[in-house]
Amino acid sequence: MIHKIGVLTSGGDAPGMNAAIRGVTRYAIQKGLTVEGILRGYAGLLSHETRPLDRRDVGEIIHRGGTMLRTARCLEFMEKDVQKEAAQYLRSLDIDALVVIGGDGSMKGAQALSQLGIPTITIPGTIDNDMMGTQYTVGFDTTINTVLSSVNKIRDTAYSHERVAVVEVMGRHAGFIALYAGMAAGAEAVLVPEHPMELSDLCAHLEESHRMKKMSSIVIVAEGAARSTDVVKYIREHTYLEPNLTVLGYVQRGGAPSAYDSIMAGLFAQKAVDSLLAGTYNCVVGLLDSRIVATPYTEAEHLKFSIDENMYQLVQWLGR
Numbered sequence: 001m002i003h004k005i006g007v008l009t010s011g012g013d014a015p016g017m018n019a020a021i022r023g024v025t026r027y028a029i030q031k032g033l034t035v036e037g038i039l040r041g042y043a044g045l046l047s048h049e050t051r052p053l054d055r056r057d058v059g060e061i062i063h064r065g066g067t068m069l070r071t072a073r074c075l076e077f078m079e080k081d082v083q084k085e086a087a088q089y090l091r092s093l094d095i096d097a098l099v100v101i102g103g104d105g106s107m108k109g110a111q112a113l114s115q116l117g118i119p120t121i122t123i124p125g126t127i128d129n130d131m132m133g134t135q136y137t138v139g140f141d142t143t144i145n146t147v148l149s150s151v152n153k154i155r156d157t158a159y160s161h162e163r164v165a166v167v168e169v170m171g172r173h174a175g176f177i178a179l180y181a182g183m184a185a186g187a188e189a190v191l192v193p194e195h196p197m198e199l200s201d202l203c204a205h206l207e208e209s210h211r212m213k214k215m216s217s218i219v220i221v222a223e224g225a226a227r228s229t230d231v232v233k234y235i236r237e238h239t240y241l242e243p244n245l246t247v248l249g250y251v252q253r254g255g256a257p258s259a260y261d262s263i264m265a266g267l268f269a270q271k272a273v274d275s276l277l278a279g280t281y282n283c284v285v286g287l288l289d290s291r292i293v294a295t296p297y298t299e300a301e302h303l304k305f306s307i308d309e310n311m312y313q314l315v316q317w318l319g320r
Contacts, residue, residue: 002095006035006093007098015065016265021053022059029270042074065255103128119281121283133297140301147220153249158217163242165216169221178192181220189202197225252302275294
């Protein structure tokens with residue numbers, strides 16, 4: 001029987017994490033549970049940094065970026081003895097189950113605790129949209145809109161000076177941000193880890209568009225696809241085009257969540273609490289075929305989604 005739950009945010013911050021914390025806390029209280037917030041993710045379990053959460057503690061946070069509970073990357077949590085220490089601390093607080101908000105690395109930590117007898121459930125919160133067991137992660141929509149807003153401003157200069165604007169976005173292992181932002185912004189080309197592209201082919205693509213009277217171009221590069229500085233250097237050395245580079249960096253993580261991310265955070269939070277109350281533990285909440293479901297960790301490992309191949313090709317066709 002669940003009486004008290006803990007909640008933490010882990011890994012990289014994502015817009016909508018606060019909305020998820022709020023949703024978990026208020027819905028759990030509505031269902032008669034008490035809630036303990038763990039500060040700084042798994043690191044907070046080791047340093048014993050916690051605080052009780054009530055309705056007022058999570059007021060006025062739904063519209064804020066970042067996470068009120070703070071977050072951290074805790075590499076030592078990969079060690080078995082450290083995991084046992086964390087599990088013991090959770091038991092000492094009489095916490096019956098733990099809600100983890102984060103990405104794949106955070107889910108692995110939750111899975112490790114579940115193997116030690118701590119019921120856990122994970123809410124997907126990462127801007128990269130590359131998490132197992134779900135087709136959507138909280139924070140992705142906001143990030144796409146942030147990138148789009150920046151690219152639209154960069155486009156003004158690219159057009160005015162007839163340049164190739166190379167824009168680097170996050171995405172070390174997956175190209176969702178680059179692809180969706182490229183599609184929304186009408187980019188000339190996107191470089192993603194899933195489709196390695198020879199820079200000579202990129203240049204040929206840009207030159208062909210130039211011959212078709214297109215005087216400026218946007219190229220969006222996922223950080224894991226290529227070094228953006230190398231892309232700019234190659235274009236400059238192998239074409240007559242004039243490229244410049246903008247690295248968007250951490251601006252992609254910040255800001256108020258979009259309406260969609262706030263909504264999904266609340267719905268994911270409800271599903272997480274309901275699943276725990278129903279005795280469904282050790283799962284990741286996710287969006288699968290337009291349904292919000294809780295999938296066991298062992299099954300989620302086999303549900304890995306890649307970029308839309310049609311959209312990838314369409315960006316190249318429509319961008320010329």
